[in-house]
Amino acid sequence: xxxxxxxxxxxxIMMFSSVFVENKKTYRHIAAVLLLLLLAVNVADTxxxxxxxxxxxxxxxxxxxxxxxxxxxxxxxxxxxxxxxRDIEKVGTYTAEYFVLIFFVLCGxxxxxxxxxxxxxxxxxxxxxxxxxxxTGADKRNLKSNEAALKxxxxxxxxxxxxxxxxxxxxxxTGTFDIYVTPKETIxxxxxxxxSLLESAGLILMMISIGFKVSAAPFHFWTPDVYDGSPGVxxxxxxxxxxxxxxxxxxxxxxxxxxxxxxxxxxxxxxxxKMLFAILIVSxxxxxxxTAVFQQSVKRMMAYSSIAQAxxxxxxxxxxNDVAKEGLLLYAAAYSLASIGIFAIMVKMKDxxxxxxxxxxxxxxxxxxxxxxxxxxxxGIPLTAGFFAKYYMLASVMKTSGYLxxxxxxxxxxxxxxxxxxxxxxxxxxxxGEATITEEVSKGFKVGIIxxxxxxxxxxxLPQSLLQWFYF
Amino acid sequence: MSTVPLTHILFVSTAxxxxxxxxxxxxxxxxxxxxSVELILNSVNINFVAFNKYLYPQKADGxxxxxxxxxxxxxxxxxxxxxIINLYRTHKSIxxxxxxxxxx
Amino acid sequence: MSALTILLDANxxxxxxxxxxGIQLLVAIGIVIVMMVASHLxxxxxxxxxKLENFASGxxxxxxxxxxxxxxxxxxxxxxxxFDVEVIFFYPYAVNFKELGWTGFWEVLLFVAFxxxxxxxxxxxxxxxxxx
Numbered sequence: 286x287x288x289x290x291x292x293x294x295x296x297x298i299m300m301f302s303s304v305f306v307e308n309k310k311t312y313r314h315i316a317a318v319l320l321l322l323l324l325a326v327n328v329a330d331t332x333x334x335x336x337x338x339x340x341x342x343x344x345x346x347x348x349x350x351x352x353x354x355x356x357x358x359x360x361x362x363x364x365x366x367x368x369x370x371r372d373i374e375k376v377g378t379y380t381a382e383y384f385v386l387i388f389f390v391l392c393g394x395x396x397x398x399x400x401x402x403x404x405x406x407x408x409x410x411x412x413x414x415x416x417x418x419x420x421t422g423a424d425k426r427n428l429k430s431n432e433a434a435l436k437x438x439x440x441x442x443x444x445x446x447x448x449x450x451x452x453x454x455x456x457x458x459t460g461t462f463d464i465y466v467t468p469k470e471t472i473x474x475x476x477x478x479x480x481s482l483l484e485s486a487g488l489i490l491m492m493i494s495i496g497f498k499v500s501a502a503p504f505h506f507w508t509p510d511v512y513d514g515s516p517g518v519x520x521x522x523x524x525x526x527x528x529x530x531x532x533x534x535x536x537x538x539x540x541x542x543x544x545x546x547x548x549x550x551x552x553x554x555x556x557x558x559k560m561l562f563a564i565l566i567v568s569x570x571x572x573x574x575x576t577a578v579f580q581q582s583v584k585r586m587m588a589y590s591s592i593a594q595a596x597x598x599x600x601x602x603x604x605x606n607d608v609a610k611e612g613l614l615l616y617a618a619a620y621s622l623a624s625i626g627i628f629a630i631m632v633k634m635k636d637x638x639x640x641x642x643x644x645x646x647x648x649x650x651x652x653x654x655x656x657x658x659x660x661x662x663x664x665g666i667p668l669t670a671g672f673f674a675k676y677y678m679l680a681s682v683m684k685t686s687g688y689l690x691x692x693x694x695x696x697x698x699x700x701x702x703x704x705x706x707x708x709x710x711x712x713x714x715x716x717x718g719e720a721t722i723t724e725e726v727s728k729g730f731k732v733g734i735i736x737x738x739x740x741x742x743x744x745x746x747l748p749q750s751l752l753q754w755f756y757f
Numbered sequence: 758m759s760t761v762p763l764t765h766i767l768f769v770s771t772a773x774x775x776x777x778x779x780x781x782x783x784x785x786x787x788x789x790x791x792x793s794v795e796l797i798l799n800s801v802n803i804n805f806v807a808f809n810k811y812l813y814p815q816k817a818d819g820x821x822x823x824x825x826x827x828x829x830x831x832x833x834x835x836x837x838x839x840x841i842i843n844l845y846r847t848h849k850s851i852x853x854x855x856x857x858x859x860x861x
Numbered sequence: 862m863s864a865l866t867i868l869l870d871a872n873x874x875x876x877x878x879x880x881x882x883g884i885q886l887l888v889a890i891g892i893v894i895v896m897m898v899a900s901h902l903x904x905x906x907x908x909x910x911x912k913l914e915n916f917a918s919g920x921x922x923x924x925x926x927x928x929x930x931x932x933x934x935x936x937x938x939x940x941x942x943x944f945d946v947e948v949i950f951f952y953p954y955a956v957n958f959k960e961l962g963w964t965g966f967w968e969v970l971l972f973v974a975f976x977x978x979x980x981x982x983x984x985x986x987x988x989x990x991x992x993x
Binding site: 404415428434435438442456460 | 774778781787790797800801804808812813816818819821826829837839841844847848853
């Protein structure tokens with residue numbers, strides 16, 4: 286509760302700071318301080334210090350999983366603002382408003398990590414998406430940015446429509462929005478076939494719609510355009526924290542629902558969720574990885590790579606056990622931190638193609654070295670956080686018997702992904718060229734990015750250091 | 758008292774949903790596409806009210822959900838119109854086919 | 862009638878239930894047709910240049926209606942829609958306000974306060990200012 290209200294209030298504070306504070310440079314400092322406050326408030330909430338006592342009537346349910354994800358999301362946003370705050374200022378004239386929208390997105394994220402009814406899920410997703418439509422089109426003079434905003438809006442509102450249709454069907458089946466109520470509890474003594482059919486259809490629609498939001502194939506087609514068109518700094522935010530929040534919403538819903546509507550529970554109307562998710566995973570991994578291989582621009586490659594990473598996060602949805610939930614948190618943290626780092630370096634580059642990175646190790650050795658660590662982490666090389674994240678995901682599938690082929694598919698595509706991540710490393714270290722940077726990199730940025738790379742290696746060596754916090 | 762059966766209302770709302778979807782995919786004018794999205798949302802509203810009235814009349818849950826949908830739809834429309842105006846100013850057209858800077 | 866039978870009852874002979882709706886449709890369409898035909902037949906046809914002009918509520922018209930408008934109008938219109946729709950949340954409160962008592966009152970006051978914050982923000986941002 287602390288985080289939801291505080292993030293909304295922080296957004297309002299930022300709003301008024303845009304009116305009363307003249308100096309553009311102070312906005313990012315204000316935002317960083319407010320994010321630090323938000324993080325502190327959320328950690329306090331984790332340990333039982335509640336600032337607000339509100340009876341949500343079962344609308345929101347706060348648990349350790351949600352709190353922990355909130356902390357990851359807020360901490361990543363803090364790192365993101367510290368690293369790329371200067372670049373956010375360059376996007377347009379409304380600097381403070383961008384931070385306002387980021388705070389409102391965080392409000393949506395915190396709702397998504399604690400919702401207990403479908404109403405709150407809907408509100409959370411909308412609070413998350415509507416500011417993002419604006420952030421995508423933030424570069425008002427740039428045609429690409431405008432187009433990306435339009436595409437994002439059309440696809441986003443379309444998926445909202447599908448999700449709402451799913452919610453109505455589930456409401457028709459259960460008569461409540463509570464995610465833990467299944468038709469069998471509400472309808473007793475009657476042939477409940479119609480109701481469980483409604484429920485299954487509704488859940489499939491929800492799956493499609495959240496699949497849109499997290500850009501799982503075959504609902505991924507908006508992703509490359511939107512990520513490519515929107516300003517680089519906001520692509521970074523969209524591809525990391527927001528996508529992770531989508532997965533948290535996804536797993537919360539299906540953790541509550543999938544068992545009761547699966548084939549094991551109901552042979553006639555149940556849905557084979559495992560099979561459906563397996564298809565989703567394979568197609569996402571296939572499209573994301575194979576298309577990423579053929580990209581010429583690093584920004585577009587990162588868009589496809591984010592689809593591929595979404596495929597790996599979908600493994601958690603497939604297995605839905607404790608290992609999967611832990612692993613999803615670790616994956617969210619590892620993926621967000623590494624991608625934020627790569628994007629932070631990318632927005633400093635003048636040329637976003639692979640050739641633009643040629644010879645970066647000569648001109649900017651620190652950036653090249655840290656970028657290598659981030660890329661290795663995304664590829665899942667041992668000693669980085671990405672390795673354990675992928676390991677947890679595959680281990681969770683191993684616990685489900687009969688799906689060993691899925692693990693093999695995962696490993697194969699992880700190997701494919703190494704190719705295109707290494708292309709960047711190859712360009713930086715083994716090719717001659719003049720990698721140019723738009724402006725001189727400040728010392729603070731270098732320190733920040735080294736700390737970020739250190740964090741990734743720390744989680745890679747001791748993944749328990751992150752996860753044990755989750756347990757006590 | 759004889760009433761209109763639920764299936765008929767569901768038929769109307771489903772038809773509206775697919776009309777909206779059809780419009781979204783075939784129309785190239787951005788304003789018309791926005792209207793199609795609103796059609797989809799309104800079909801969902803009809804669904805909610807019908808389910809609430811026929812199946813679960815003891816609580817007004819579904820009707821409250823429609824209120825939230827209406828407000829969110831307004832917010833979405835505001836953002837969409839802002840985006841469309843912005844695109845029109847740089848592009849001088851509100852036809853989606855003219856927006857080809859990014860290939861699908 | 863139980864809930865399930867309503868859902869499954871596809872073969873209810875229910876055309877009679879739509880009688881009122883049909884009447885209403887007929888009347889609505891009929892009025893429109895009668896009005897249009899009657900005004901066309903009965904009205905005198907003397908067209909002068911003043912009468913052929915666009916009707917702008919009695920104000921002298923400013924040329925074609927499809928002339929581009931200032932962006933200010935759109936901004937105000939969008940803001941109006943946003944603030945107008947939020948009023949919808951007062952309806953449930955208005956129906957239940959006696960039962961909700963003081964807690965409900967404070968909660969609605971909080972809602973209005975958030976509203977007001979947004980309103981102050983747009984005023985401070987000079988979004989409602991007509992003259993530059």
